Structures are given as C-alpha cells and as structure tokens.
Amino acid sequence: MHLLYQIFVDPFVQMGAAPDLFAQTLWDGLVAGVLYALIALGFVLIFKASGVFNFAQGIMVVFAALTLVGLHEHGVPAFLALGLTIVVMFVLAFSVERLMLRPLVNQSDVILFMATFGLTYILIGLGQLIFGGNPKVMITNELYLPSGELRFKGLGGFVSFQKIDIAAVIIASLMVAVLAVFFQRTRIGRALRAVADSHQAALSVGISLEQIWVIVWFAAGVVALTTGIMWGARSEVSFSLQIIALKALPVLILGGLTSIPGAIVGGLIIGVGEKLGEFYWGPLLGGGIETWFAYVIALGFLVFRPQGLFGEKIIERI
Amino acid sequence: MLYREVGQYKTSYAADMAVFPILQDRIGIGVILLVAFVVIPLIGNDFLLQAVMIPFLIFSLAAIGLNLLTGYTGLLSLGTGAFMGVGAYACLKLTTYFPQVNIVIWIIASGFFSAAVGVLFGLPSLRIKGFYLAVATLAAQFFLEWCFIRIPWLYNYAISGAIEVPKRTLAGIPLTGPTATATTRYLVVLSIVVLMTWVASNLVHGRIGRMWMAVRDMDLAAELIGIRLLRAKLLAFAVSSFYCGVAGAMIVFLWYGGAEANVFAIDQSFLILFMVIIGGLGTLMGSFFGAALIYILPIVLRMVPEAFGLPLYPATVEHLQFLILGALIIVFLVVEPSGLARLWQIGKQKLRVWPFPY
Numbered sequence: 001m002h003l004l005y006q007i008f009v010d011p012f013v014q015m016g017a018a019p020d021l022f023a024q025t026l027w028d029g030l031v032a033g034v035l036y037a038l039i040a041l042g043f044v045l046i047f048k049a050s051g052v053f054n055f056a057q058g059i060m061v062v063f064a065a066l067t068l069v070g071l072h073e074h075g076v077p078a079f080l081a082l083g084l085t086i087v088v089m090f091v092l093a094f095s096v097e098r099l100m101l102r103p104l105v106n107q108s109d110v111i112l113f114m115a116t117f118g119l120t121y122i123l124i125g126l127g128q129l130i131f132g133g134n135p136k137v138m139i140t141n142e143l144y145l146p147s148g149e150l151r152f153k154g155l156g157g158f159v160s161f162q163k164i165d166i167a168a169v170i171i172a173s174l175m176v177a178v179l180a181v182f183f184q185r186t187r188i189g190r191a192l193r194a195v196a197d198s199h200q201a202a203l204s205v206g207i208s209l210e211q212i213w214v215i216v217w218f219a220a221g222v223v224a225l226t227t228g229i230m231w232g233a234r235s236e237v238s239f240s241l242q243i244i245a246l247k248a249l250p251v252l253i254l255g256g257l258t259s260i261p262g263a264i265v266g267g268l269i270i271g272v273g274e275k276l277g278e279f280y281w282g283p284l285l286g287g288g289i290e291t292w293f294a295y296v297i298a299l300g301f302l303v304f305r306p307q308g309l310f311g312e313k314i315i316e317r318i
Numbered sequence: 319m320l321y322r323e324v325g326q327y328k329t330s331y332a333a334d335m336a337v338f339p340i341l342q343d344r345i346g347i348g349v350i351l352l353v354a355f356v357v358i359p360l361i362g363n364d365f366l367l368q369a370v371m372i373p374f375l376i377f378s379l380a381a382i383g384l385n386l387l388t389g390y391t392g393l394l395s396l397g398t399g400a401f402m403g404v405g406a407y408a409c410l411k412l413t414t415y416f417p418q419v420n421i422v423i424w425i426i427a428s429g430f431f432s433a434a435v436g437v438l439f440g441l442p443s444l445r446i447k448g449f450y451l452a453v454a455t456l457a458a459q460f461f462l463e464w465c466f467i468r469i470p471w472l473y474n475y476a477i478s479g480a481i482e483v484p485k486r487t488l489a490g491i492p493l494t495g496p497t498a499t500a501t502t503r504y505l506v507v508l509s510i511v512v513l514m515t516w517v518a519s520n521l522v523h524g525r526i527g528r529m530w531m532a533v534r535d536m537d538l539a540a541e542l543i544g545i546r547l548l549r550a551k552l553l554a555f556a557v558s559s560f561y562c563g564v565a566g567a568m569i570v571f572l573w574y575g576g577a578e579a580n581v582f583a584i585d586q587s588f589l590i591l592f593m594v595i596i597g598g599l600g601t602l603m604g605s606f607f608g609a610a611l612i613y614i615l616p617i618v619l620r621m622v623p624e625a626f627g628l629p630l631y632p633a634t635v636e637h638l639q640f641l642i643l644g645a646l647i648i649v650f651l652v653v654e655p656s657g658l659a660r661l662w663q664i665g666k667q668k669l670r671v672w673p674f675p676y
Contacts, residue, residue, distance in 0.1 A: 053449050103652040109448065110394060111655045114595045114647065117588065121644025128637040246456070246584070253453045285468075292464055295457035299442060302454060306445045314447070316538050 011280035023159045025279045026272060031165040033271020034172045035234075038227040039248035040255065040263035041176070042220040047257050048196040049216040050101065052112045056119040058245020060221060063123045064089060065228030065237045069139060070131040078142035089221030097213045105209075124239065133239060138232030140164065145233055168230040175226055176264060179219070183260075188215060196258070250298035256311025265309060270294045321669040337519055354508055359501045367500040368573075370614065375504075375511045376568045377613050381593040381605035382518050383561025388591070389600035390522055391554035392534030393443050397455040398562050398590045400462035403582030404432040405563025406570040407472045410481050414474055421486035421494055422506060425567045432563020433556040435462070440555030444548060459584055466579035480578040481570050494571045503572045510568065514561060519602055521557065530554055531600075562590075596650055598657025607658035616643065 015022045039057060046054040067088050071081035100115050140147055146163035183189040194202040195212045203209060231241055251270045255262025277293045307314050321342050328334045338344045358371060384398050408431035412424040439458035446454050466472060467479065476482050485495030492498040493506060521527055532540040533550045541547050570577045589612060597608025619639045654661050 100648055100652075104655070107651075107655045110388075110595065110599070111651055113449075114592065115651050117592070118644045118647030118651070121640045121647065123644075125637045125639070125641030125644060129634065129641065133633070133637075249453045249456060253450050257449060288464060288468065292457060292460035295453070295460055299454050299457050302446050302450060303442060306447070306450060308450070318536070318539050318542070 006284055007281070014280060020159050025275050027159065027161065027165075029272035029275030030268060031162075031168060031271070032275060033268040034169050035227065035230055035267075036244075036248050036251045036271055037264045037267025038172055038175070038223060038230070039244060040251040040267055041179070041260065042223040042227070043248065043252050044255075044258065044260055044263045045179075045216050045220045045223065049192055050112075050195075050213050051109065051199075052101070052116060053109065053257075054220070055113065055116040055245065056123060057220065057224060057248070058242040059120045059123045059127070060089075060092075060224040061228045061231065061244070062237070062239055062241045063092075063127050063228075064221065064225035065138065065232045065241070066127050066131045066136065068225070068229070069136045069232070069237050072139050072142065073136075078139055081139075082143070085225055086222060089225060090218050093214050093217035093221055096217050097210060101213055102210065120242075124242075127239070135236045135238035135240075136232075138229060138237055140233045143229070145229075147233075162234075164230075164233050168234075171226065171230065175223065176260070179260065188212075192216065247294065250294040253308055254298040254301050256308030258312050259308070259310035262308055262310030266298075270297060273297045321666070321672075323670070335523075337523060351512070354512075355505070359505060362501075362504075364500045367504045370617070372500070372504055372507050372573050373569075374609055374613055375507050376565050376573060377590065377593060378606045378609040379511050379514060379568070380562050380565035380590050381597065381609050382515060382602055383558045383565060384590050385594045385597075385600065385602065385605050386518065386522070386530070386561065387554050387558035388594055389598075389604075390527060390534060391530040391551065391558075392537075393440075393551065393554060394448065394452040395455045395555075395558070396452050396584070396587050396591065397439060397458035397462070399582045399584060399586035400459040401432050401436055401559040401562040402566025402569065402586065403462060403466055403579065404435045404559075405429055405566035406481060406577065406582070407466060408432065408563065409567035409571060410474065410483075411472070413484065413486060417484070417486075420488065421571065422488060422510070425510070425571060426564060428567045429560035429563040432566070433560040436555045436559025436562075437552050440552050440559075443551050443555065456584070459587055463579060463583060466582065478578075481576055483571050483575050494575065496575065498575075507568055507572050510564065514564065515602060518561070522602065526553065534600075592647065596647065596657060598659030601657070601659035603662065604657050604659030607662065611658065615646070619643070 039061065042057045042060070043054055046052055046057070064085055068081055068085045071084055072078055076084065096119065100119065101112075104112055104115055146167055149160045149162050150166070151158050151160045181189075183193060191202070191207045192212055192215070194205070194207055195209060199209060202212075228237070228241075231244065235241075247270075248267075251263060251266040254270060255264070255266030274290055274294050274297075277297075278290050282289050301309065305311075321340075323340045323342075326339075326341055328339070333339070338347060358366070362371065380398065380402060383401075384395065387393050387395050405428045409421075409424050409428035412428060413419075413421055416424075435458075439455060442454045443451055470479075473479060473481055483494050485497065486493055488502070488506065491502055493502055522530070529540075529545050529550050530553075532543070532545055533547065533554075537547055540550070566582065569581065574581065593608035593612045594605060595608070596611055597606070598604025616639060619642055620635065623635055650658075
C-alpha cells in the first residue's frame with residue numbers, strides 16, 4: 001500500500017507542492033529532448049536514404065566538435081574553423097560513400113550496421129590521434145553563442161533558463177525547418193525522398209544513388225556538427241559524448257526509424273520522461289535510472305506500435 | 319592431393335547428412351581436439367593459456383550463443399553482455415548458498431537463470447523486428463547492468479562492488495580462486511566448450527535448427543507451414559542466453575577470477591556481435607574464427623610496434639589500434655560479407671579440385 005502510494009500518488013503531490021521545481025525539471029527535459037532529437041535526426045536522415053542504421057552518428061558528433069575546437073586552438077578564426085569543419089564533414093561523407101557504402105551495396109542490413117561500427121572505431125582512433133584524448137572547451141563566445149542564465153519569478157519560486165539552452169532550442173527548430181523545406185521544396189530533396197521510398201525506382205528514373213548518399217551523409221554530418229556545438233557548450237567536448245548516441249536510440253525507435261517528425265516528438269517525450277522519471281521516481285529505485293528508463297518508455301510504446309509512433313506501417317507479404 | 323573424397327561412398331542417409339561427411343574432416347577435427355586437449359596443456363606457458371586460449375574459448379562459446387539467436391533465428395540482439403552477466407551473478411549466488419556442490423555444475427546451471435531472463439526480454443520479439451528489436455534488447459542490457467551495480471545482494475555485499483570468486487575445487491584440485499593453475503582452468507573451459515559446441519551442432523542440424531532457420535528466412539511463411547513463432551523465437555532466446563550465461567560465468571570464475579559489472583557492459587555485447595558477423599552468420603565454425611580474429615587481433619596489433627622497434631608512445635599505439643581495427647572490420651566486410659567461415663569453405667573447395675581451377 002505504501003509502495004503504491006509512493007509510486008502513484010507521492011510524485012504528483014510533490015509536483016503540485018513545488019510547481020517551480022516541476023517547471024524547471026520539465027524545461028530541462030525539453031532541452032535534453034531537443035538535443036536527443038538532433039542526434040536522432042542524423043540517424044533518420046541516413047536510415048531513410050540508404051537503409052543504413054548508422055551507429056557512428058554519436059562519434060560523428062564528437063568528431064565534428066573536436067575538429068572545430070581543434071582548428072580554433074591552432075589559431076584559425078572561429079567562423080573559418082566552422083567552415084573548414086563543414087568541409088571536413090563533406091570529405092568524410094564522400095569517403096564513407098566511396099570506401100564503405102559503394103562496395104557494400106546490396107548487403108544485408110546487419111552487415112552495413114557492422115560497417116558503421118568499423119567507422120566508429122576509425123573515427124575514435126583518428127580523433128584521438130589528431131586531437132588527443134583530453135576534454136576540450138567549446139568555443140562558445142567566439143561563435144557568439146549566449147551564456148549566462150535568465151531567471152523568472154513565478155510559480156512560487158524561481159525558474160532559471162540557461163541562455164545557451166534557449167539558443168539550442170531555437171537553432172534546433174531552425175535546423176528542422178530548413179531540413180523540412182529542403183526535403184519538400186528542392187530538387188535534391190525530392191530525389192532524397194524518392195530514394196527513401198524505393199532505391200530501384202529512384203535509379204530507374206535517373207537519380208544517382210551515389211550522389212544522394214554523399215548528400216545525406218553530409219547533411220547528417222552538419223546535423224552532427226550542430227549537435228556537437230550545442231552539447232559541447234552545455235558540458236565539454238570529449239569522447240564520452242559519444243554515449244549520447246545510445247541515448248538517441250530509444251528516441252529513434254519511439255518515433256519510428258524513418259520519420260523526421262517522429263525524431264522530434266520522440267526526443268521530447270524521451271527527454272521529458274527521463275528527467276521527470278529520474279527526479280520523481282528515481283529515488284524510489286535508488287537513482288541512476290536514467291540509463292534505462294528511456295528504453296523502457298520506448299519499449300512500452302513499441303509493444304503497441306511495432307514501427308514506432310510515426311514509422312511507416314510495415315506490410316509483410318509472402 | 320590429400321583432400322579428396324574420391325572413393326568415400328555413402329551408403330545411408332545418415333552418412334550423407336553427417337556433420338563431417340569427409341574422412342579427412344573427421345581426421346582433422348580429431349587432430350584439433352588432440353592438440354587442444356593434450357599438446358597445448360603440455361607445451362603451453364601460462365601466457366598462452368591464461369591470456370589467449372581461455373578467453374578465446376570463452377568468447378567462442380558466447381559467440382555461438384549469439385549466433386544461434388542472430389545467425390540461425392535472425393533476431394538481432396545487443397543484450398549479450400547483460401545475459402552473460404546474469405550467468406556470472408547467478409553462479410556466484412548459487413555457489414554462495416550451496417558451496418558443497420561442484421562449481422562446474424553451478425557454472426552450467428547458471429545458464430538456466432540467464433535463459434529465463436533471456437526469455438523474459440525475448441517476449442517483445444514477437445511483435446518487434448529488425449533494428450527495433452535490437453534497440454529493445456538494449457533495454458535489457460542497460461536495465462540488467464543497472465541491477466548489477468545497484469543491487470548489493472547480487473555481489474554478496476562486497477565493499478568493492480565486484481564479484482569475488484571463492485576458492486572451489488574439482489576432485490581435490492583447486493579450480494577457482496587464486497591458487498588454481500591456468501592448466502586446470504583451461505582444461506575445464508575446453509571441456510565445457512567442446513561439450514556445448516557438440517550440443518549446439520546437434521541442435522542446429524536437427525528439427526529445432528531447421529525451425530529456427532525457417533523463422534530467419536521468413537517468419538510469416540514459417541508460421542504458415544506450421545511453426546509456432548512464439549515457441550521458436552523464445553526457444554532461440556532461451557538457448558542463446560543459456561550459452562551466453564555459461565560463458566559469462568566462465569569469464570568470471572575461470573578467467574578473471576573476480577570482476578565488476580563493467581565487464582558485462584555494452585562494449586562486450588558489441589564485441590561478441592563483431593565476432594559473429596566477422597566469423598559468419600549462421601555457422602558454428604565461424605563463431606570460433608570470429609572469436610579468434612577479434613580477440614587475438616588487438617594482442618597482435620599491440621605487439622607489432624614492439625617487434626619492429628618503432629618508437630611510438632603507448633597512447634599512440636592504442637589510438638592506432640582503434641584505427642586499424644575499425645579499418646580491418648570494414649575491409650573484412652567488403653571482401654567477404656558472409657564471414658570467415660565462407661572463406662574457409664572456399665578454401666576447402668579449392669583444395670578439393672586442386673590443381674584444377676574448378
């Protein structure tokens with residue numbers, strides 16, 4: 001009885017008693033959710049266009065951020081470094097397509113998945129070799145990103161918003177909007193959607209798969225760079241950041257592997273659910289439940305919708 | 319020349335369907351077993367036994383376990399590390415409560431606990447497929463890992479939070495704990511692995527194996543020809559987790575002699591998956607090849623710069639190791655996506671028709 005009270009009543013009583021704390025937790029969850037959504041977005045882009053479940057997205061985030069900071073450390077002006085990093089991501093996309101995807105075309109999903117593991121190792125090794133394994137500080141000021149916090153009085157206390165978090169939300173929203181326009185309105189965007197629908201049909205109307213793959217990997221690289229800047233600004237740029245890729249996986253299956261709106265909604269659900277769960281229900285279980293709570297949420301959704309919330313309906317034929 | 323089956327006639331269906339239909343293969347496997355059981359313990363030093371052979375055999379067993387699930391039944395799982403952990407912790411609890419029972423029995427029996435947990439987390443596989451299932455099994459990985467850290471009862475309230483392996487004997491000879499020699503442990507590991515490989519081979523060549531493969535190739539069609547998917551998939555999860563559980567118990571009890579929860583972290587799951595893929599999906603032989611390559615490759619890579627006297631910092635070597643390992647994985651996948659087992663088959667075929675090309 002007491003346990004039931006602790007699970008089903010007490011957390012809500014706490015939420016009611018301290019609305020400012022609740023609002024703060026909710027905001028933290030939303031920001032985390034936006035960042036998860038950004039990583040998931042990188043996954044979805046690649047999965048849609050090439051059917052590759054790209055495990056390397058997490059390390060691409062780290063690699064992009066490291067390149068940016070590393071270049072700046074060597075005296076390159078911040079915005080030039082940003083441009084150069086984008087060039088590096090393009091080179092990466094190009095070489096991935098040439099050396100990995102093209103020889104492996106038409107292999108089963110699991111083989112391609114494994115290949116992205118190989119890519120993960122390569123990027124870890126390369127990143128450490130070039131930039132060293134030490135954590136670095138993101139060049140927030142040089143990129144004119146705001147810092148500090150805004151405090152609002154209300155709800156019976158204070159709610160504070162980090163400015164960088166607000167910036168992250170705005171930039172992420174902008175990015176999604178740009179991607180949406182790109183997908184819906186441009187010629188390349190249409191080609192991308194055609195490839196996502198059917199590789200063979202796209203080939204038969206003259207769309208170059210190779211070109212499309214370079215473009216999506218490049219787009220995923222740019223998304224990774226944005227994510228890297230945002231995460232880096234909130235904590236620091238280090239290789240431990242790559243585990244956030246594992247955080248993005250439940251987001252991905254919750255939203256559906258092929259859906260961009262799914263990635264966003266999934267990210268927000270997971271981010272908020274995780275923070276609220278950790279804050280209000282975590283102490284019951286002894287804390288640290290963040291690592292698996294997201295997966296359990298996602299699993300719960302999956303049992304009812306096996307293709308995720310927004311995923312394409314899986315039609316099976318004999 | 320030597321590898322010809324000319325003149326070896328098969329007079330019965332059983333002979334034709336044998337696992338090793340060719341005499342030379344049977345001789346070969348006999349020689350391998352002889353070397354493994356007799357020659358290596360006699361000539362091998364502690365380094366070879368402790369740092370190469372024991373882990374290689376244990377990882378092979380875990381890879382066989384995952385291969386039964388991923389290679390034979392087509393269910394992608396990333397929770398291998400956690401299922402191995404269940405075996406290790408179950409074994410510790412069993413031998414704590416019943417110290418008089420032989421440890422080898424408990425190592426095998428701990429597989430049943432792991433199998434039960436595997437079935438529980440295998441339940442979603444009925445509705446979820448492909449990568450969705452892979453991520454769902456990650457839930458098992460993270461949840462169980464959390465349990466290993468947060469539930470002190472599991473590690474007997476040890477202050478270090480690690481499994482401390484008690485001393486147990488087999489027929490009066492110490493088998494676990496600090497006094498056990500590498501040779502004893504090696505022989506026990508080898509016996510268990512050989513036995514369980516034999517069981518696995520019989521499973522996959524029989525009715526159950528065909529059932530699994532039918533599910534792998536197309537589960538809808540398999541259901542239509544009368545295979546009960548629920549049973550087939552859960553059985554695959556159970557058997558696979560059983561193998562992983564035994565491997566996990568052996569890692570702690572017969573190799574490390576004490577371990578923390580991070581031994582069973584997600585990296586371990588990925589490592590085993592590598593072994594299965596590089597070795598070859600759906601082949602038992604491949605599991606051994608994969609384990610050998612993925613486990614022994616880093617050891618070799620570490621030794622190469624020393625052997626050539628290259629002046630490299632240890633940190634640089636480690637980074638290069640990552641780089642080379644990653645590149646090699648991609649190269650292997652490009653060269654032979656069906657794995658090393660396929661290369662082995664091609665090699666045998668070439669030997670058979672040698673000196674003619676075909």
